[in-house]
Amino acid sequence: MTSEGQTTGSRRRAVIDATLGIIASDGVEAATTRRIAAAAGVGQSGLFYSFGSRDGLLAAVVEAGIEAEISSFEALVSELEASAPGPMSIGDVVRTGLRTYLAALAADPGTERALVSLALYAQRTDGIDHLARRLYDGYYELAARLLSIAADIVGVRWTLRCEELAPLVIVVTDGLTLAYLANPDRDFDVVIEGAAAMLQTYVAN
Structure with a gap:
């Protein structure tokens, strides 16, 4: 260059x-x-x-946000793979994943706050409403990839396609994000345990 x-x-x-x-x-x-x-x-x-234009800049900000999430995703995959040698359940993977997510959020809450604000703004603004969809399409894709990798690590299969389960994961992470930004001192262990139990029900017997 x-x-x-x-x-x-x-x-x-x-x-x-x-x-x-x-x-x-x-x-x-x-x-x-x-x-x-x-x-x-x-x-x-x-x-x-x-x-x-300003809209072009906001689109670039969305893409940068997705890239940041991809970087976090890669770090999470490394964390999961490092934990893989011992016996793990899907619950263990979910706990590790959500705790890693919270740690990344705590390290840079400003970016997530900005992306939440931008998604809400885009939804109600003609001409850039596609940015909110683009952001969440990126989130769903990452969640689906993570679910696939988690199943491979543990050696199980899901009862639904990863693409169908991905929105459930995003609902959990969105809720954690908003709750953390509102009150970062709160203990979120009960949320993490609940998410682990919920996803466990989608593991095929």
């Missing part, structure tokens, strides 16, 4: 990070191009050159 390409990539990342920060602290409505440009240390003309 050329130095110019590196500079462009760094500028795009700075703008995306600035946008996430503003949305996390003050909401999507506060993420004006003027404020984003100032926070990222770029000119507004450069911002439009890189993203085309």
Whole structure:
């Protein structure tokens, strides 16, 4: 990559990070191009050159959020594989997965707060409502992959296709996300145990 390409990539990342920060602290409505440009240390003309429009920037933020979730997914798979040598149940995998998810959320709550805000904003805004669907399609795909890997690690099969079970996983992680952001000091062990018991019921005998 050329130095110019590196500079462009760094500028795009700075703008995306600035946008996430503003949305996390003050909401999507506060993420004006003027404020984003100032926070990222770029000119507004450069911002439009890189993203085309504010909607183009928000789409890039969604893609960055999905990439961040993929990175978390890879870390979770590594965690599960490291635990695999001993006997494990689906319940064990779910517990490990949700605890790893909570640890990642605790390390960077701002990104999740921003993505929640962006999804809700997109749903009620004509022209960018597809961004909310894109975000959740990415979540469902990751959840399905994780369910498939979990079944392989434990050596079981699901009674439903992984794609059918994926929304259930996302409902759990969405609930955990909102509950954690509202009260990060709360103990979520009962939620984790409940999710483990629930998913166990979808394991074929």
